[in-house]
Amino acid sequence: MWRKYDKHSAIYHTKSKIENLHFSVSLKNISSLIKVPKFEKTSDVQSLSLDNDELIGELEIKWQEKVFSSVEVEVYSDVENCSNEVQRKYHNLIRDGENVRQGKIFTYVQEDNFTPSEELLCHTESKRSIPYKKETPDPNEEEVMYVYASLSPDVLLFEVRWRAKEGVLIVCPDFNDCEDNPYYIEIDSDYRHLYSYTVKNTSPSLDMLSAKLEKNMKLGTRPIIDIDRIFDMPPKHSTRFLVLLEIQSASFFEYENLHIRYKISIPDRFILEEGELMGSTHSSVSLNSIWKFGHCFQFAILSSTKVPINENFTIYLEAISIDSWTRERPEGFAFYTIELRPQQIQIEIPCFRVDYGLLERIERFFIGGRRHFDLEKFCSGNDGMLNRYRTKTISTGSLIMQCQIIMQRNDDLARGINLDNDLCVFNLEDVLKKHHEARVRLESVV
Amino acid sequence: MAELHIIGQIVKAIEFEEPKLFCKWSIQIGSSWKVVEGESEGQTVTALDRLEESSTFAHPIDVHLGTRGVQGWPKIHVEIFAVNAVNNSWPVGFGFIHIPTQPGYHLLEINTWKIAPYTFLDKLRERFWSGGYTLSRSDLIYSGTERYKILTKSSGKVLVEVMLLYRNFAKFGVEFK
Numbered sequence: 331m332w333r334k335y336d337k338h339s340a341i342y343h344t345k346s347k348i349e350n351l352h353f354s355v356s357l358k359n360i361s362s363l364i365k366v367p368k369f370e371k372t373s374d375v376q377s378l379s380l381d382n383d384e385l386i387g388e389l390e391i392k393w394q395e396k397v398f399s400s401v402e403v404e405v406y407s408d409v410e411n412c413s414n415e416v417q418r419k420y421h422n423l424i425r426d427g428e429n430v431r432q433g434k435i436f437t438y439v440q441e442d443n444f445t446p447s448e449e450l451l452c453h454t455e456s457k458r459s460i461p462y463k464k465e466t467p468d469p470n471e472e473e474v475m476y477v478y479a480s481l482s483p484d485v486l487l488f489e490v491r492w493r494a495k496e497g498v499l500i501v502c503p504d505f506n507d508c509e510d511n512p513y514y515i516e517i518d519s520d521y522r523h524l525y526s527y528t529v530k531n532t533s534p535s536l537d538m539l540s541a542k543l544e545k546n547m548k549l550g551t552r553p554i555i556d557i558d559r560i561f562d563m564p565p566k567h568s569t570r571f572l573v574l575l576e577i578q579s580a581s582f583f584e585y586e587n588l589h590i591r592y593k594i595s596i597p598d599r600f601i602l603e604e605g606e607l608m609g610s611t612h613s614s615v616s617l618n619s620i621w622k623f624g625h626c627f628q629f630a631i632l633s634s635t636k637v638p639i640n641e642n643f644t645i646y647l648e649a650i651s652i653d654s655w656t657r658e659r660p661e662g663f664a665f666y667t668i669e670l671r672p673q674q675i676q677i678e679i680p681c682f683r684v685d686y687g688l689l690e691r692i693e694r695f696f697i698g699g700r701r702h703f704d705l706e707k708f709c710s711g712n713d714g715m716l717n718r719y720r721t722k723t724i725s726t727g728s729l730i731m732q733c734q735i736i737m738q739r740n741d742d743l744a745r746g747i748n749l750d751n752d753l754c755v756f757n758l759e760d761v762l763k764k765h766h767e768a769r770v771r772l773e774s775v776v
Numbered sequence: 777m778a779e780l781h782i783i784g785q786i787v788k789a790i791e792f793e794e795p796k797l798f799c800k801w802s803i804q805i806g807s808s809w810k811v812v813e814g815e816s817e818g819q820t821v822t823a824l825d826r827l828e829e830s831s832t833f834a835h836p837i838d839v840h841l842g843t844r845g846v847q848g849w850p851k852i853h854v855e856i857f858a859v860n861a862v863n864n865s866w867p868v869g870f871g872f873i874h875i876p877t878q879p880g881y882h883l884l885e886i887n888t889w890k891i892a893p894y895t896f897l898d899k900l901r902e903r904f905w906s907g908g909y910t911l912s913r914s915d916l917i918y919s920g921t922e923r924y925k926i927l928t929k930s931s932g933k934v935l936v937e938v939m940l941l942y943r944n945f946a947k948f949g950v951e952f953k
Contacts (some may be wrong), residue, residue, distance in 0.1 A: 560777055560844050561777065561778060561843075561844055561845065561948040562808060562844055562845030562846070562847070563948060563949065564949075570846070572846045572847065572849060574849055574874045574877065576872075576873065576874060578887055579887055579930075587927065589923070589924040591924070603847075604847050609921070609923070610922070610923050610924045611923060611924070612889065612923045612924060612926040612927075612928045613924050613925070613926065613927045613928060614889060614928050614929070614930055615892050615927070615928065615929040615930060616930055617791075617929065617930035617931065617932075618791075620930060621930055622887035622888065622889055622930035622931065622933075623887065623889070624871045624872055624873065624886060624887035624888060624889065625872075625923075626851055626872045626873065626874055626918075628847075628849055628874070630846070630847050650924070652924070672877075672951045672952050672953045673953050674876065674877060674878055674952075674953045732874075734874060734876065734877045735877075736846055736849075736877050736950060736951070736952060737950070737951045738846055738948065738949050738950045738951070739949040739951070740949055741949065
């Protein structure tokens with residue numbers, strides 16, 4: 331019936347001052363979808379108008395010009411509602427009643443520190459999103475301005491971004507023509523309301539070059555993705571630990587062809603993010619009675635708590651030798667509990683073996699005799715295993731391990747402590763913003 | 777993006793049975809890491825010491841790494857090869873070590889191992905420095921579920937000196953010791 335034109339962003343490059351930017355926005359209510367000429371009993375050709383649409387508002391706006399909505403006028407006319415400098419300035423303006431523009435079409439300027447819930451700029455010509463910072467941009471880098479229509483609800487019509495440093499102007503949607511490609515708005519409330527609007531560039535002296543035409547303009551918009559800020563962070567208020575372990579060597583064991591099997595138990599509140607919690611080293615033959623493994627492995631775990639204190643993980647180790655007749659002999663068991671905090675330690679873990687008596691020793695010599703032994707249960711003692719005094723153990727060899735732990739927190743306040751000035755400022759702003767929001771909330775209640 | 781500079785040298789290989797050695801090295805990194813600048817792998821000269829049981833390489837390492845996450849922490853991987861009188865070479869040491877999580881100077885000792893000779897003839901061949909075993913697939917050095925089936929023999933040590941510079945890690949909430 332009628333073609334719905336996609337809204338595209340457009341990038342322009344200009345060397346003129348941005349203050350020269352003028353544009354006009356006109357909004358129409360569409361009463362009928364089909365354009366039929368009205369037939370009136372008159373011979374005047376002029377009255378055969380094709381345009382059935384009713385003009386709601388037309389406005390010529392300058393760059394960063396504040397136009398108030400009726401709601402804003404109502405809110406700001408009461409000084410009680412004004413909590414910051416800008417709002418007080420608006421209050422004074424409205425009170426004095428001079429140069430106050432107000433209408434169906436209104437604007438939000440840079441000073442308002444406004445962030446729309448849905449942003450238009452996501453749709454570019456190739457339907458790929460323009461990569462730009464989601465965070466509040468630095469006003470020195472980018473200034474924004476939004477044009478809204480106070481329909482019910484308020485609808486974002488036009489968005490302009492200006493990057494002074496690069497001389498780049500990003501508009502969304504692009505300037506259009508009311509005849510060729512008007513933009514449509516559909517609002518389903520009691521019945522379907524249809525509106526159309528156009529945005530015209532009426533700047534008298536602003537030389538604008540479409541960035542499409544200039545190849546090097548693309549370079550100008552390139553550094554918008556701030557690679558410095560890309561980093562895999564743990565979810566908000568949780569902590570990630572990266573544990574790097576290395577089984578370096580073993581010594582004083584009895585038989586050759588030794589390998590170490592390991593198993594790691596992590597606290598209940600942690601989840602394994604990457605890596606494996608069990609494995610084995612390769613079998614090794616000693617050199618100068620030292621078995622060198624140099625076996626490195628790493629795993630990452632994530633805790634749900636903000637600052638995990640006194641959390642440990644335990645590594646259970648089992649040394650096994652396999653000879654040429656594939657007889658498996660237990661050479662030793664060991665365990666070690668390591669606290670989860672940033673650290674770098676080298677540990678020597680002594681191993682023990684359970685001594686079952688003479689028969690077992692004969693068995694061990696002739697057929698190997700490795701049996702299943704629940705080391706975790708034996709060491710933890712949680713499962714009602716209180717009595718161990720009849721269990722005889724023999725000390726065997728020892729293992730040398732290295733453990734390094736890295737902690738990563740996603741907590742703004744914790745990061746602020748790191749004396750990074752930028753972040754401190756960012757935090758302060760954050761705190762002030764929160765304070766302001768809370769105050770507004772309080773005022774609305776009282 | 778956080779950055780890590782690894783500046784240092786592969787100093788020497790010690791306690792190896794074979795006298796004439798060279799070393800192939802590489803820096804192994806996870807998928808969130810990438811090499812920004814510098815060589816992340818290389819090969820040293822063949823070195824031999826007539827007095828001590830060591831081969832001095834003094835091979836420089838200078839790598840600049842960038843990362844988007846802490847997972848996949850970098851490791852140094854070394855492979856020591858022996859060279860005999862008729863210029864045959866075979867691996868006599870595989871080794872790994874994690875890059876320390878602390879900035880500054882570190883002297884790393886990498887324990888290495890080689891594939892153990894299986895038959896009597898192999899042992900004899902190795903004894904007279906005329907060849908040894910290698911792995912059919914190079915990924916077996918660091919992966920594999922049943923690793924205990926790889927029969928190895930302990931070999932010498934490789935000494936590596938590194939100076940580490942960390943940048944921007946604190947900004948992303950990463951804490952070292």
